Amino acid sequence: MLSSGLAYASSLPASTWAILVVAAAATGIAKTALPGAATLAVALFAAVLPAKESTGTMLVLLLIGDVLAIWMYRHDADWSELRRLVPGVLAGVVLGAVFLHLVSDEAARRLIGALLLVLIAATLALMRLPEPPEVQGPLGRAIYGTAAGFTTMAANAGGPVTTMYFLASRFSVMTFLGTTAWFFFTVNLVKLPLSIGLGLIRAETLWVDLALVPVVIVSALAGRWLAARMDKRIFDPLVTILTVASAAHLLV
Template sequence: MPFDNWQILAAGLLAGIILGLSKSGIKGIAMLCVAIMAITFSAKASTGILLPMLIGADVLAVTYYRRHVQWPYLIKMMPWMMAGVLIGVWTGNDVSEHIFKQGMSVIILISVVIMFWWDRSNKNLTNNKLIAPVMGLSAGFATMVGNLAGAFSNIYFLAMRLPKDQFIGTAAWLFFIINLFKLPFHIWVWGTITTSSLMTSASLFPGVLIGFFGGVRLVKLIREKRFRQMILLLTAIGAVIILIK
């Protein structure tokens, strides 16, 4: 999709910077990127423009945080998330965008409230067998239909009480694999990735680079406890933005 004016380019680059910040470890703000892209390029078209940018950002993240990945937690969630993606591929076109966004926002907000309660009560959910299936299916469906999986994966990794670097590194590998898994469906089933959309993605990628390397410095300054609180707060704000957009 060619740029018609500088306002569209500026909005796209801003979305790219936010995406880079998110992939650097400042989780929860990616939904703001999704909202900006949907407003700028239309909801469905934006998913095809955003996916190559996500994969590029994933490469940066898995390279930088490669030593911190926790494979057991990733493996628990991965099959469920892939199943959710497949559900999204075949049903996504039939789901009303308005209903989908409202439903996702409400579920995310309820999940955040539950996580706040769990944090205060110090309950241990690491052995809960329902967390991975529920959050995995939800995340897979949400990432295919609207690139909104971050909130569900955040809640899963927070529930597992992963330290900051392990949280970021494991999430990075999870989304790198899932975004590659989504790629063929966007190209051959939905047709949202084309030569034109790839050119747009490439034009916006400098924003991702700026956001990622700036975000890496910010993450180092955030303490572990504040990191959990920040993730929950940003996730809730992102859900509200999607709800009212």
């Protein structure tokens, strides 16, 4: 197992490793400063690794980033809001698993991309109203929670939904990042045994993760430094733009 893992890692060309390093850096930044940057990481991993290998490799790195983020923002999460989102998210994960069983990967990706863009547009429109509706009510939590669980299970694309929900909730930058960190750590932890059972995470790909972990750590620390200095008037529009790009990427 050791020799096969090393052989796999060493077989990747230098150009692939260069792209993976950039993707790992984007992962760290996404976890501690700009959530939408994870889209870049997803695209880069998928461009240089087979689909299943890219998904499993990235999930491990996402969990590393999650652990760093929850340590950095451990005092900033809105725990009551997280608890209220749980039922909808769990229902969405189940729906996403059933959906994956029934449709092809390509069809799932495009449909989810279209649904995300519709949800983002609706959320932005609601936020521009003179008196925006309260999204943290039972109906809002059910809609956004289920959509987040569904999209993260079906296409690793839960970020746009939760980003729009937390933006509409008008969290501060730090509360936004802390709540997001704990949310995705929990979701990704639930996905871990499923991914192992499906063969998405293997000993060979763990060697690639091991080499990329230092990049994630350094970029996550840089992201924390950036977040502490970012004004909310800059943070919200920037995160919104990256979120729209995240959803649009699924349609390409």
